[in-house]
Amino acid sequence: MQLKESPFVKDLPVVQGRYSFGYLMSKATWFKVGGPCEIFFKPANTDDLCYFLKNKPSNLKVMCIGAGSNILVRDGGIDSCIVKLGSGFSEISIEDDIVIAGAGCLNRTLVMKCQEAGLSGLEFLVGIPGxxxxxxxxxxxxxxxETKDFLEWFEFVDPQGNLHRLHSHEIHMTYRHGNLPMDSIAVRAAFRCIKKDPLEIKMKVNAYLQKREESQPIRGRTGGSTFKNPAQGPKAWELIDQAGCRGLRIGDAQVSEKHCNFLLNLDAAQASDIETLGMMVQQKVKEITGQELEWEIIRLGAPL
Ligand SMILES: Cc1cc2nc3c(=O)[nH]c(=O)nc-3n(C[C@H](O)[C@H](O)[C@H](O)COP(=O)(O)OP(=O)(O)OC[C@H]3O[C@@H](n4cnc5c(N)ncnc54)[C@H](O)[C@@H]3O)c2cc1C
Structure with missing residues (x-):
């Protein structure tokens, strides 16, 4: 996308939060790639987000991102408004065995808070960097x-700027798919935990962190698992390995040697290198194993 004055600028509502224009998405994603987005909006809090959605130009498309750990933004950037939830959405509170967290809160922060409070269940989230x-x-x-296993309810703002609460039995979350209402922005969630000894929780957390360190390139520029595991049979990484793709490289994009369902930006990869590499892996896996791999990473925006 050519950097130009957004036609929406003059019609944007006055908000408490902050707008940036032409913000480089490479600064907001784990892969550290991606072109500019037209408008990048960090609302101050839920009221501010609702006000923005109620008063924004009706033809301005909006999408929310979190820590950018599961998205690949293409080099041409995004022709719409990206909402990023910041500190106004990171509060955590505890009521007996229920923990309530803002949607901008990092998983790790929530797990540590639960550990201190002797609340078990969410430890699995500790190494998921979103x-x-x-x-x-x-x-x-x-x-x-899975997240759904502990979810009591969550609150979201619909595209018209209205706040709603849904209980877990009212949504149907499946493998790597939250199935949230279309174009909604989640702002807060409550999870039911189990009371346990904080030391026992700490040991579990540390074991999970160590396991991850040993098996995944967690310090690399990556988007986590690239493809979903097929419903039956070998896991995605086994198929990728079988197809001989471990270590495969296009420019600075590489299939991780450590965990071959992870793609890496070794240094100066473009989003196009990473996406092309992913597509090459899909093709080789199809040729050799007959299986179709489905992207888990969300790909956004336009190519250059
Ligand atoms: C090293 C590494 C390890 C990983 N390990 C795992 C793992 O073990 N298990 C696993 O499941 N995932 C894993 N992931 C993938 C990723 O961390 C998760 O999918 C994570 O939940 C994404 O959260 P995020 O805040 O980064 O979302 P983003 O990547 O920013 O966005 C992902 C999707 O969520 C949507 N979204 C984000 N916030 C909101 C919101 N508030 N309201 C509505 N929609 C929203 C976005 O629109 C987008 O569609 C890993 C990633 C990395 C880099």
Whole structure:
């Protein structure tokens, strides 16, 4: 996308939060790639977000991101408004065995808070480097647990700027798919935990962190698992390995040697290198194993 004055600028409502124009999405994603987005909006709080949505130009498209740990933004950027939830959405409160967290809160921060309070259940989220909003949208999971397993309710703002609450039995979350109402922005969620000894929780958290360190390139520029595991049979990484793709490279984009369902930006990869590499992996897996791999990473925006 050519950097130009957004036609929407003059019609944007006056908000408490902050707008940026032509914000480089490479600064907001784990892959550290991605062109500019037309408008980048950090609302101050839920009221501010509702006010923005009620008063924004009706033809301005809006999408929310969290920590950008599961998205690949193309080099041409995004022709719409990206909403990023910041500190106004990171509050955590505890009521007996229920923990309530803002959708901008990082998973790790929530897990540490639960550990201190002796609340068990959400430990699996500790090494998933996203926000609670991202965990809801993706139904993030690890070690046989998923976000949905502990969810009591969550609150979201609809595209018209109205706040709603849905209880977990009212939505149907599936593997890596939160199934949130269309174009909604999750702002807060409550999880039911189990009271346990903080030391026991700490040990579990540390074991999960160590396991991840050993098996995943967690310090690399990556988007986590690139493809969903097929419903049956070998896992995505096994198929990728079988197809001989471990270590495969296009420019500075590489299939991780450590965990071959992870793609890496070694240094100066473009989004196009990473996406092309992913497509090459899909093709080789199809040729060799006959299986179709489905992207787990959300790809956004336009190519250059
Ligand atoms: C090293 C590494 C390890 C990982 N390990 C795991 C793992 O074990 N298990 C796992 O499930 N995932 C894993 N991931 C992927 C990723 O961390 C998760 O999918 C995470 O839940 C994404 O959260 P996020 O805040 O970064 O969301 P983003 O990547 O910013 O966005 C992902 C999607 O969520 C939507 N979204 C984000 N916030 C909101 C909101 N408030 N309201 C509505 N929609 C929203 C976005 O629109 C987008 O569609 C890993 C990623 C990395 C880099």
């Amino acid at each position: 926000t609670i909003g991202g965990a809801l949208a993706m139904n993030a999971g690890a070690y046989d647990n």
